[in-house]
Amino acid sequence: MKETNVAEVIGDYASVADMLPHLSRLKPDVVILGESGNILNRCLACYEIQSVCPTAKILTLTEEHQDDELRHLILSGASGGISTRAGGAELVKSVGIVANGGMDFDSDALKRLMGRVPRQVQSDKPAALDALTERERAIMTLVAQDYTNEEIGQRLNLSKFTVRNSIVEMRSKLNIKSKTGLAVFAVQHGLLDVPRIIRGVEDSSP
Numbered sequence: 245m246k247e248t249n250v251a252e253v254i255g256d257y258a259s260v261a262d263m264l265p266h267l268s269r270l271k272p273d274v275v276i277l278g279e280s281g282n283i284l285n286r287c288l289a290c291y292e293i294q295s296v297c298p299t300a301k302i303l304t305l306t307e308e309h310q311d312d313e314l315r316h317l318i319l320s321g322a323s324g325g326i327s328t329r330a331g332g333a334e335l336v337k338s339v340g341i342v343a344n345g346g347m348d349f350d351s352d353a354l355k356r357l358m359g360r361v362p363r364q365v366q367s368d369k370p371a372a373l374d375a376l377t378e379r380e381r382a383i384m385t386l387v388a389q390d391y392t393n394e395e396i397g398q399r400l401n402l403s404k405f406t407v408r409n410s411i412v413e414m415r416s417k418l419n420i421k422s423k424t425g426l427a428v429f430a431v432q433h434g435l436l437d438v439p440r441i442i443r444g445v446e447d448s449s450p
Contacts, residue, residue, distance in 0.1 A: 251339045260289045267297040273343045276335075277304045279328055283313045284388070284427045290320040291431060301342040312421055314349060316428045324348035373433055375417050383410050385435050388427035 254270050257263035263275075275293050277286060290302050303324040304317060317325060323342040326335060341348040376384070379400070386396045393404040393411070400407075411423065420426055 251336060251343070260292060264292060264296055267293065267300070271297060272300050274301045274303055274339050276339070277302055277322075279305045279307065282424065283316055284424050286322075287316050287320040287428045288431060290317065290322050294321050301345075303338060303342050303348070312425065316425065318347075318349075319432060320428065372418065372429075376414065380410055380414050381435060383407060384414060384426050384430045387411065387423055388430040388435070390427075 251274065254272060255263065255266055257266070259280075260277075267275075275297075277289055277293075279286075281289075286304060290304075293300055293302060301323040302321060303326060304322050305328050306313075306325055307328055314325065324338050324347060326338045326348070330338075338348045373381070379402075382400055383396055386399060391399070393407040396402070396407045397404045402410075411426065414426060415421065418426075418429060420429060
C-alpha cells in the first residue's frame with residue numbers, strides 16, 4: 245500500500261522504538277501496528293504512540309482477536325484491528341475507516357464487548373485503585389514488568405505463595421482474567437512508566 249486515493253505511506257519502521265522519534269515530525273493520521281510481541285507489548289505501544297502523537301489513530305495487525313485482548317486494545321486506544329491475512333483492499337478500507345474517526349474491529353467480537361468497555365477509562369480510576377492495597381499495587385507494578393512470583397517475593401520480602409494469592413485476589417477484585425490483564429490495568433492507571441517498560445519489552449525480544 246505505497247499510495248492510494250485513501251492513504252499514503254509516509255514511514256515504515258521495524259519497531260515502535262524506531263518509529264517514536266519520527267512521529268511528532270510525520271504526524272500520521274493512522275499508525276499500523278504490527279503483530280510482534282504479546283498483547284501487553286501492543287497495548288504499551290498504543291499508549292506510547294498516543295503520548296507522542298495524540299491525533300494518530302492506531303490500527304493493529306493480528307492473527308485473531310480474542311475478546312479479552314480486544315478489550316485491552318480498545319481501552320489502550322486502538323481504533324481498529326485487522327487480520328494479517330487480509331488483502332490490500334481490505335487494509336485500505338480499514339485505514340480509511342479509522343482515519344475518519346470510526347472503529348473497525350471484528351464486528352461480532354465488538355458487539356459482545358460494547359456493553360462492557362467503559363467510555364471513559366479515567367472515570368473508573370479512583371474507585372479501581374481504591375480497591376487495591378499498597379502491597380497489591382506494588383505487586384501489580386512488578387507483574388507488569390514481567391517478574392515471576394518468586395522474583396516479586398524477593399523484591400518485596402514476601403513468599404511466592406503470598407504473591408500468588410495476592411494476584412488471585414486482585415484478579416477477583418478487578419474482574420480481570422489474566423496476569424497480562426493486570427499488567428495492562430497497571431499501565432492504564434498510571435502505576436508505571438510506559439516508555440521505560442516498552443524499551444524493556446523490546447530489548448528482551450528475540
